Amino acid sequence: MTVNRFWQQYFGTGLVKTTEDFGSQERASHPELLDWLAVHFIDTGWDVKAFQKLIVMSGTYRQSSHVTPELHKRDPANRLLARGPRFRLDAEMIRDNALFLSGQMNDQIGGASVKPYQPPGLWEAVGYTSSNTAKFQKDEGDALYRRSMYTFWKRTSPPPSMTTFDAPSRETCTVKRERTNTPLQALNLLNDIQFVEAARKFAERILREGGETTTDKVNFGYRWATSHVADEQELAILSELYEQNLEEFTNDPTSAEQLLNVGDSTPDPVMNPAELAAWTMVANTLLNMDETIVKE
Numbered sequence: 001m002t003v004n005r006f007w008q009q010y011f012g013t014g015l016v017k018t019t020e021d022f023g024s025q026e027r028a029s030h031p032e033l034l035d036w037l038a039v040h041f042i043d044t045g046w047d048v049k050a051f052q053k054l055i056v057m058s059g060t061y062r063q064s065s066h067v068t069p070e071l072h073k074r075d076p077a078n079r080l081l082a083r084g085p086r087f088r089l090d091a092e093m094i095r096d097n098a099l100f101l102s103g104q105m106n107d108q109i110g111g112a113s114v115k116p117y118q119p120p121g122l123w124e125a126v127g128y129t130s131s132n133t134a135k136f137q138k139d140e141g142d143a144l145y146r147r148s149m150y151t152f153w154k155r156t157s158p159p160p161s162m163t164t165f166d167a168p169s170r171e172t173c174t175v176k177r178e179r180t181n182t183p184l185q186a187l188n189l190l191n192d193i194q195f196v197e198a199a200r201k202f203a204e205r206i207l208r209e210g211g212e213t214t215t216d217k218v219n220f221g222y223r224w225a226t227s228h229v230a231d232e233q234e235l236a237i238l239s240e241l242y243e244q245n246l247e248e249f250t251n252d253p254t255s256a257e258q259l260l261n262v263g264d265s266t267p268d269p270v271m272n273p274a275e276l277a278a279w280t281m282v283a284n285t286l287l288n289m290d291e292t293i294v295k296e
Contacts, residue, residue: 197263
């Protein structure tokens with residue numbers, strides 16, 4: 001059961017698809033492989049890190065997720081593992097990925113839970129006036145950028161940015177999460193304070209480390225966000241997006257200032273506001289791309 005859970009984590013679906021009801025509803029797609037993995041895990045002293053390495057370095061995992069019509073006809077659900085896995089990241093991973101790309105992530109291990117950004121007033125509708133969680137009080141400083149596993153969780157009012165991406169309520173044990181694809185998710189990535197601020201910090205990184213030309217900077221941001229190299233069409237679209245926004249923010253410095261002041265962190269005072277705002281919009285687009293939030 002344990003190795004099946006690990007397999008599900010990397011491939012999106014376990015060798016036994018019914019992870020939450022192991023073995024009673026559906027047989028393993030590859031029973032001999034499941035048995036071998038279980039024995040290997042035991043023989044290596046239950047070494048979890050070594051087991052993760054075994055999976056991610058396997059030829060099966062490292063396949064391309066690209067699917068041809070012929071391959072899709074033969075193996076539509078990828079139960080025969082004819083291609084690499086492709087599925088959306090979990091809610092916590094999406095936020096952590098944005099924090100990492102922007103250079104904001106506080107990777108401190110352990111400690112108390114933290115309260116990052118969320119819309120005001122949500123707790124008041126479900127909280128008792130005498131409770132210490134009747135009103136939400138956002139944390140300050142580095143606590144805002146801790147990994148999502150440390151986010152304080154009020155079960156009657158969970159963080160909306162997490163539930164939008166199908167994070168469970170934690171009221172019951174959830175072995176396998178549902179994965180949906182809704183407009184709310186794109187709106188969250190475009191407008192949530194955490195992601196807008198992360199886009200600005202990512203833009204600052206692009207300006208500092210991305211090279212001299214617009215093409216160099218687009219290539220840098222795209223490679224960091226997706227681990228892929230942008231093709232000519234993607235380069236053209238993102239470069240045009242930058243030029244359009246640069247013109248708009250140059251003509252409307254107030255809008256640039258409003259964008260750059262989203263979040264608690266302060267923008268780099270040395271950078272040109274219109275240029276930074278334009279790259280923030282490019283970075284915001286990169287963080288919202290399917291290639292960024294989907295494992296493929």
